[in-house]
Amino acid sequence: MTAAHAIVGVILAGGLSSRMGQDKARIRLGGAALIDRAARRLKPQVSAIAVNANGPVLFERGEELPVFADLDAARAGPLGGVLAALDYARRHHPEASHVATVPTDSPFFPTDLVARLSRVVDTPERMAVARSVSGLHPVFALWPVTLAADLAEWLAGGGALRVRSYLERHQAREITFPLIETPRGEFDPFFNINTPDDLDEAENWLWVLER
Numbered sequence: 722m723t724a725a726h727a728i729v730g731v732i733l734a735g736g737l738s739s740r741m742g743q744d745k746a747r748i749r750l751g752g753a754a755l756i757d758r759a760a761r762r763l764k765p766q767v768s769a770i771a772v773n774a775n776g777p778v779l780f781e782r783g784e785e786l787p788v789f790a791d792l793d794a795a796r797a798g799p800l801g802g803v804l805a806a807l808d809y810a811r812r813h814h815p816e817a818s819h820v821a822t823v824p825t826d827s828p829f830f831p832t833d834l835v836a837r838l839s840r841v842v843d844t845p846e847r848m849a850v851a852r853s854v855s856g857l858h859p860v861f862a863l864w865p866v867t868l869a870a871d872l873a874e875w876l877a878g879g880g881a882l883r884v885r886s887y888l889e890r891h892q893a894r895e896i897t898f899p900l901i902e903t904p905r906g907e908f909d910p911f912f913n914i915n916t917p918d919d920l921d922e923a924e925n926w927l928w929v930l931e932r
């Protein structure tokens with residue numbers, strides 16, 4: 722697939738942030754809210770961008786982005802957000818073949834994420850997902866818009882809520898991304914902020930990653 726393909730970028734921010742104790746999208750890292758960091762990083766990689774959230778979203782920097790909630794009030798985990806994203810893309814960007822998802826809480830994801838995932842997308846039905854030495858990163862993926870009905874059925878029919886189960890079912894192509902080399906050692910670009918301790922760790926790496 723070429724870069725000319727229309728891909729809608731969606732930031733998944735629909736979870737409860739229970740381990741953090743407050744909405745992760747609003748958490749500040751180096752002075753910027755995680756939602757704004759994710760948007761800044763994803764926007765140059767896609768043809769349009771939007772946010773999946775189940776409550777109000779505050780954009781502190783730059784423009785306001787379109788926000789849409791899960792279709793079903795019963796939270797189905799990240800796959801519920803993916804389904805809402807496919808539905809959003811179909812309605813607002815009928816030209817799009819895929820949705821690229823990233824979570825709101827991984828501020829250092831690769832700047833060539835979508836480009837590299839796109840390279841293995843050889844058909845409109847192909848799924849692609851990111852991997853690094855720390856394992857598979859199922860919410861960093863390209864999702865075919867044509868699979869909206871299939872995913873809705875999967876969730877309604879009691880299919881596993883684990884994102885990786887759905888990726889396996891569709892034989893998603895896996896792309897391995899390298900660690901980031903820094904003067905302080907190697908760093909996983911998919912580092913994920915779930916707890917206040919993770920946030921402290923991210924703050925400790927920020928200066929070396931943004932040099």
Ligand SMILES: Nc1nc2c(ncn2[C@@H]2O[C@H](COP(=O)(O)OP(=O)(O)OP(=O)(O)O)[C@@H](O)[C@H]2O)c(=O)[nH]1
Nearest residue numbers: 733734735736737738739740796798799802824825
């Ligand atoms: N739309 C939607 N997204 C979700 C849901 N649960 C988790 N997510 C998103 O999936 C990604 C990974 O989830 P987690 O890291 O577990 O985030 P979380 O569920 O908000 O946090 P915890 O409550 O601490 O597990 C994040 O981007 C979440 O926003 C859900 O029920 N609906």
Ligand SMILES: [Mg+2]
Nearest residue numbers: 736737738739
């Ligand atoms: Mg969770």
